Amino acid sequence: MAGTIYGATVYYDADCNLDALKGKKITVLGYGSQGHAHALNLKESGMDVTVGLRDGSKSWQVAEKDGLPVKTTAEAVKGADVVMVLIPDELQAETYEKDIAPNLKKGAYLGFAHGFNVHYKKIVPPADANVFMVAPKGPGHLVRRTFQEGSGVPSLYAVEKDPSGDTKELALAWAAGIGAGRAGILGTTFREETETDLFGEQAVLCGGICELMQAGFETLTKAGYHPVNAYFECVHEMKLIVDLIYEGGFHTMRSSISNTAEYGDYATGTKLITAETRKEMEQVLADIQSGAFADEFLADYKDGFKKLYARREKAANHESEKVGAELRGLMSWIKK
Ligand SMILES: NC(=O)C1=CN([C@@H]2O[C@H](COP(=O)(O)OP(=O)(O)OC[C@H]3O[C@@H](n4cnc5c(N)ncnc54)[C@H](OP(=O)(O)O)[C@@H]3O)[C@@H](O)[C@H]2O)C=CC1
Ligand SMILES: CC(=O)[C@](C)(O)C(=O)O
Ligand SMILES: [Mg+2]
């Protein structure tokens, strides 16, 4: 049953009614990280799922091989009761105008896994549409893997428009259908999910941690230590440390490491994450809240993703990637 944690209601499978989705014609647009997970998990939860992809999509054969019916985006939207938009954020607005809006049936449910386009008003759905979000707090491939393993990824849900009066029930059914009801489902708003998700991925989960790990690797290799040692210390071991935090909080991790490491943890952490760093984090959040980040991201997309592709290329050539690839080749237990 629903739990109350820090005053927030967290829903679990027992609070969700899959019948809210059963018998509905569901379309999942996109078959990438999130799309394949939602489509397959919902299919295995007994739902009628069709995948919508653009012509010539490299994901088309993959989805068909996985046993899912595939149509073009526009065709897949036609007649669907529920349309979940799991295509890249930068492509959603143009796809909405071209293929979704003209074909979305009156009173349909329109879903997202991230609030970006609705929150920043790049997509403004019609008054008769029921607009919801189910946002897994984890990568799509883990949404799929944990579902298959019998667990799930915690998710947020939000309802932006609800003319039918039952959109929350449908959103909870969607979350349960992808496995989130096993881990916890928290209610939020499109604004809050958008701002917290963008902040988390930039300042902590992706931007912050990757820069920290690579700066550590570079500090050691620049000082003449072997790159393999630097990789083991600053990259490979991160999972082992974070796994303990995941399983039991910082206390559990700190009770497993040595007193030496724990002393160094407290003594040095605040030398690196300083008052300056915290001020910078506040600026990152301000740029997200103002829409400045969203505009910068979409401007780069319109400019052919020049900045994104240049940074992707630079990152791929980082020495730690080369060392890691060789080492992982010798670690048979790592899932490829
Ligand atoms: N990645 C993640 O783990 C998370 C993502 N999200 C959100 O989920 C959404 C999807 O992101 P993500 O799964 O990473 O995306 P991916 O880039 O992994 O996959 C995008 C998919 O969309 C397809 N696609 C592209 N254009 C169209 C179109 N016009 N019509 C139909 N399909 C299309 C692509 O196929 P092809 O290129 O072959 O045409 C591909 O299958 C985003 O809103 C994102 O913010 C939320 C939480 C976590
Ligand atoms: C995986 C996830 O939650 C992210 C980092 O927000 C994303 O991929 O957008
Ligand atoms: Mg996220």
Ligand SMILES: [Mg+2]
């Ligand atoms: Mg995100």
